Amino acid sequence: MSVSLSGEGQTAAHLERHPFGKIPAMAADGVTLFETAAIAELIEANHPTPACMPSAAIDRALMRQWMNVIDNYLYPDVVGTLVWQRVVNPKLGEPCDEQAVLDGLPAVRKQFGLLEDALAERTWLAGDHASLADFYLAPIMAYVALTPEAEALFSAHPNVSRWWGAMQERDSFRKTPFDGA
Numbered sequence: 772m773s774v775s776l777s778g779e780g781q782t783a784a785h786l787e788r789h790p791f792g793k794i795p796a797m798a799a800d801g802v803t804l805f806e807t808a809a810i811a812e813l814i815e816a817n818h819p820t821p822a823c824m825p826s827a828a829i830d831r832a833l834m835r836q837w838m839n840v841i842d843n844y845l846y847p848d849v850v851g852t853l854v855w856q857r858v859v860n861p862k863l864g865e866p867c868d869e870q871a872v873l874d875g876l877p878a879v880r881k882q883f884g885l886l887e888d889a890l891a892e893r894t895w896l897a898g899d900h901a902s903l904a905d906f907y908l909a910p911i912m913a914y915v916a917l918t919p920e921a922e923a924l925f926s927a928h929p930n931v932s933r934w935w936g937a938m939q940e941r942d943s944f945r946k947t948p949f950d951g952a
């Protein structure tokens with residue numbers, strides 16, 4: 772189901788599916804489910820191969836840590852400022868607030884710095900394989916990549932850049948429709 776950013780999420784029909792009017796939401800086995808983590812865990816349980824959750828407890832904890840970081844800190848810092856101004860506003864026909872971009876950049880750089888450190892000695896955020904944590908980050912990065920600030924961010928953070936390259940090489944990533952352009 773697709774809900775645009777133009778207020779469709781606040782319709783009565785969608786509020787039935789998602790009480791906060793956000794995406795994603797889905798119906799499964801007669802239950803309405805919202806929140807990406809919950810939906811991803813259900814899909815993973817129903818389609819366990821290839822595994823998108825590490826089996827080692829420490830890697831699974833790291834995966835959860837990064838999913839929470841992305842939800843609670845990275846998403847607001849990166850999407851709420853840079854992506855919103857540079858990508859979402861133009862789509863809505865609104866001007867980009869250049870000052871908001873400038874004001875938001877220190878927080879964006881902080882988030883990239885955290886990822887840079889986390890990816891210093893590993894290809895993926897948790898364990899030896901890409902996990903839900905990486906798949907959480909991928910669409911955010913796809914939007915960041917559309918901004919004029921992306922080039923400087925990637926060159927200042929080579930580990931993040933390498934991670935982004937590896938993500939883009941994945942078959943599943945290539946096959947995922949993206950309407951950002």
Ligand SMILES: N[C@@H](CCC(=O)N[C@@H](CS)C(=O)NCC(=O)O)C(=O)O
Pocket residue numbers: 775776778780792793794795805806807808842
């Ligand atoms: N924590 C929620 C975040 C949901 C969320 O903010 N979704 C955004 C899209 S990524 C949305 O629906 N934005 C539209 C809006 O706020 O109107 C989750 O992971 O499902």
